[in-house]
Amino acid sequence: MLDVPDWPGHDAGQHVDVRLTAPDGYTAQRSYSIAGPADGDRIELTVQHVDDGEVSDYLTTVYAIGDPVEVRGPVGGWFVWRPEHTDPVFLVAGGSGIVPLMAMIRARAAADSKTPFRLLYSARSPSEIIFADELRRRARDDRGLDVTYLYTRSAPEDWPGRPHRISVADLNSAGWPADLRPACFVCGPTGFVETAADILVALGHEPRRVKTERFG
Amino acid sequence: MSIVSPGFSGRRRGADNRLPPGQYLTHDFPVLSAGPTPRVPLDRWEFRITTEQGEKHTWSWNELQELTSEQITVDIHCVTKWSKLGTTWTGVSLDTFFEDVDTAADYALAYSYGGYTTNLPLEDLLDGRSYIAYEYEGEPLAPEHGGPARLLVPHLYLWKSAKWIRGIQLQIEDEPGFWESVGYHDYGDPWREQRYQGD
Amino acid sequence: MTEHLDGNDMAGALSEIFAVDVSAATAPCASCKRVNVVAELRVYGGPSAPGLVARCCGCDEVVLRLVCGPGAAWLDLRGTTALRIPLPPG
Numbered sequence: 001m002l003d004v005p006d007w008p009g010h011d012a013g014q015h016v017d018v019r020l021t022a023p024d025g026y027t028a029q030r031s032y033s034i035a036g037p038a039d040g041d042r043i044e045l046t047v048q049h050v051d052d053g054e055v056s057d058y059l060t061t062v063y064a065i066g067d068p069v070e071v072r073g074p075v076g077g078w079f080v081w082r083p084e085h086t087d088p089v090f091l092v093a094g095g096s097g098i099v100p101l102m103a104m105i106r107a108r109a110a111a112d113s114k115t116p117f118r119l120l121y122s123a124r125s126p127s128e129i130i131f132a133d134e135l136r137r138r139a140r141d142d143r144g145l146d147v148t149y150l151y152t153r154s155a156p157e158d159w160p161g162r163p164h165r166i167s168v169a170d171l172n173s174a175g176w177p178a179d180l181r182p183a184c185f186v187c188g189p190t191g192f193v194e195t196a197a198d199i200l201v202a203l204g205h206e207p208r209r210v211k212t213e214r215f216g
Numbered sequence: 217m218s219i220v221s222p223g224f225s226g227r228r229r230g231a232d233n234r235l236p237p238g239q240y241l242t243h244d245f246p247v248l249s250a251g252p253t254p255r256v257p258l259d260r261w262e263f264r265i266t267t268e269q270g271e272k273h274t275w276s277w278n279e280l281q282e283l284t285s286e287q288i289t290v291d292i293h294c295v296t297k298w299s300k301l302g303t304t305w306t307g308v309s310l311d312t313f314f315e316d317v318d319t320a321a322d323y324a325l326a327y328s329y330g331g332y333t334t335n336l337p338l339e340d341l342l343d344g345r346s347y348i349a350y351e352y353e354g355e356p357l358a359p360e361h362g363g364p365a366r367l368l369v370p371h372l373y374l375w376k377s378a379k380w381i382r383g384i385q386l387q388i389e390d391e392p393g394f395w396e397s398v399g400y401h402d403y404g405d406p407w408r409e410q411r412y413q414g415d
Numbered sequence: 416m417t418e419h420l421d422g423n424d425m426a427g428a429l430s431e432i433f434a435v436d437v438s439a440a441t442a443p444c445a446s447c448k449r450v451n452v453v454a455e456l457r458v459y460g461g462p463s464a465p466g467l468v469a470r471c472c473g474c475d476e477v478v479l480r481l482v483c484g485p486g487a488a489w490l491d492l493r494g495t496t497a498l499r500i501p502l503p504p505g
Contacts, residue, residue: 017427019462021218026226026240026297029462031424054226062223070219075426077436077501078454190418212455214421249459250468252419252475295465331477375465395465399482399489412484 004071007041010034012107013080013100013185013213016045016073020058030055033100033187033213034074037110046099046130079185079213083111087183090175091119092196094166094188097215098130101187109142120174122150122166122192148174166192171199178204187213234291235299236406242298247360250394254330254359254380261364263348264383265313268321273313280348280365283308288347290370292377293406305368307349310341321386325393326367329380333393335402336369336376338386345371348381373404373411422454425467428481429453432488435502442478442495449473453498 012034019029030053032045049060063069081089081104091101098121108117123129129149139147150170151163176182184205186196193212200210232241258277265273275283287306293299324341327333340346349368350357357363362379369376375395396402401410409415426438438454449471456469456478466482471494478494492498 015423015427017462019218020221020224020226022225023220025218027218027462028224028226031427058221058224064222067222068219069221072427072430075430075436076423076438076454077426078438078452079423190420208452212421213423214419246463248464250464250466251459251470251477296463395482398466398480398491399484399487400465412482412487 001042001044002069002071003042005041007038007043008074009038010043010074011077011080011082012037012103014074014076014103015100016043016071017075018045018055018059019070019072020055021070028055031075034103035099036103036106046096046102048096048130076213079187079211081107081183081185083107083113083115085183086113086115088116088176088180089118090182090184091117092166092171092175092184092186092188092200093119093121094186094192094196095123095128095215096130097186097188097192097213099187100213101185102131102134104185105138105142105145108145109138114144116144116176118146118148118175120148120150120166120170122152122170122188124153125151126154126156146174150174166196166199168199168203171196172203175200175203178206181206181209184210185213186210188215190214232301234301236293237409238297239293239299239406240297242300245300245361246294246296246298248294248296249360250332251330254328256329256364256380258364262383263313263365263381265317265386266383267317267319267386268388269319271318273317275313277364280308280350283312286347290368292370292374295373295375295400295404295411299406304353305347305349306351306354307347307365307368309344310346310348311344313348314342317386319386321388323387323390325385325387325391326376326378327382327385328378329382331394332378332380334376334378335391335393335396336372337390337403340369340372341384345369371405373401373406375400376404419457419459419470420461421458422452422456422469424458424461425456425469425481426454428462428467428483428488431483432481432490433500435500437498437500440498440500442498444471444474444476444478445494445496446476447471447474451478453479 015033035044035046047059050056261277263275289304291301346369350365367378367381440453459468469479480491482489
């Protein structure tokens with residue numbers, strides 16, 4: 001949670017650039033998606049520790065409540081969803097790509113929107129699902145939100161099928177038919193995003209309706 | 217005005233008086249790119265020097281391997297502030313290639329597979345100051361570091377050491393290359409901290 | 416294939432220069448004419464690189480380049496014919 005004085009507000013899907021400066025002037029910078037609607041001047045980022053990641057390492061282990069940090073944003077006007085968009089929405093998340101999509105789900109709830117949302121969330125295993133409890137709760141309580149999980153390495157006992165990488169069948173059954181012209185948002189590592197986006201286009205979705213954000 | 221982040225020191229790095237101003241010492245070998253890594257099959261690889269008159273001198277991969285090579289140990293300095301000391305390379309001095317080249321040109325534009333270019337004065341390529349390098353630390357140069365062969369000009373910032381070197385065009389007038397045409401210095405001496413135009 | 420990110424990654428750096436967000440702008444490729452959305456360009460480089468190089472999703476030619484130096488930024492747009500930048504209403 002960061003308190004950013006004079007935060008101008010942001011749209012779901014936007015991110016901030018966080019810059020760290022060492023005493024000798026060395027700097028490192030990374031982008032982080034904002035995880036939910038603003039609470040006045042307070043914004044929420046979800047940072048996963050990455051091995052050998054100098055910024056995530058600092059933010060998840062050294063950074064203490066109250067420490068200053070340089071933030072630029074909100075950034076990004078393409079990969080956003082606003083409650084006034086009422087077309088059905090299909091969210092496709094790979095790993096930490098769930099963060100900006102979670103912001104969209106939370107924004108939908110905060111606006112009491114009736115727009116139908118479907119989420120397909122691909123992770124390596126159940127323990128790697130971020131926001132697990134909240135997603136379970138929202139899938140149950142938020143009207144018009146459907147959540148489907150896809151596991152690539154190990155799956156829970158009650159999950160139908162074997163762990164596998166995202167496929168045509170997954171996107172076809174978890175998503176909306178192309179003729180409904182849904183707004184699709186795909187976020188995750190570059191390889192995942194390219195595969196998923198290509199499949200959606202092959203399923204008949206217009207390329208302009210498939211928005212992507214690559215996390216590298 | 218940057219805010220110092222309490223407790224942040226970044227990746228392990230240090231200071232050393234062999235470093236040019238503003239540089240940090242690194243122990244890894246960062247890969248920075250401006251585009252997809254070109255893949256060049258050796259049977260189609262060639263290196264060409266073209267004079268200002270249009271005269272071409274070309275070497276195939278096999279011909280390159282037959283030229284006298286040297287193993288050199290040099291410090292390299294990237295404009296993005298990292299420096300790596302004592303790197304070893306195997307390559308052929310540009311003096312060898314220029315032995316039979318007749319030219320009155322003062323400038324060179326090095327160009328690479330994939331479209332990258334960089335400019336420098338011809339004299340900075342000669343007198344033992346540059347190499348066509350094809351091995352790094354005794355192993356064939358990896359594609360992400362510029363393999364099969366790259367230009368190596370250690371006395372200038374590393375963006376002048378064009379990866380995936382394809383040829384050198386000799387010119388009467390200096391012409392800015394890829395980075396030079398979008399803000400970087402035409403010469404690039406790390407010891408005078410010539411990073412950007414106007415430095 | 417070298418990993419690249421996308422134009423969303425450039426949005427922060429571009430926000431230092433443009434008064435409005437340009438990630439939703441369209442940039443036709445000067446080489447192959449494909450109409451790219453800035454957010455979807457293939458972006459190489461980043462804060463730790465000499466600059467950002469954004470390439471066409473169709474032909475991989477350079478569409479735009481951005482270098483941020485101390486006190487000045489250089490923006491090269493010769494790889495596109497014109498940006499169409501959506502403006503907020505009012």
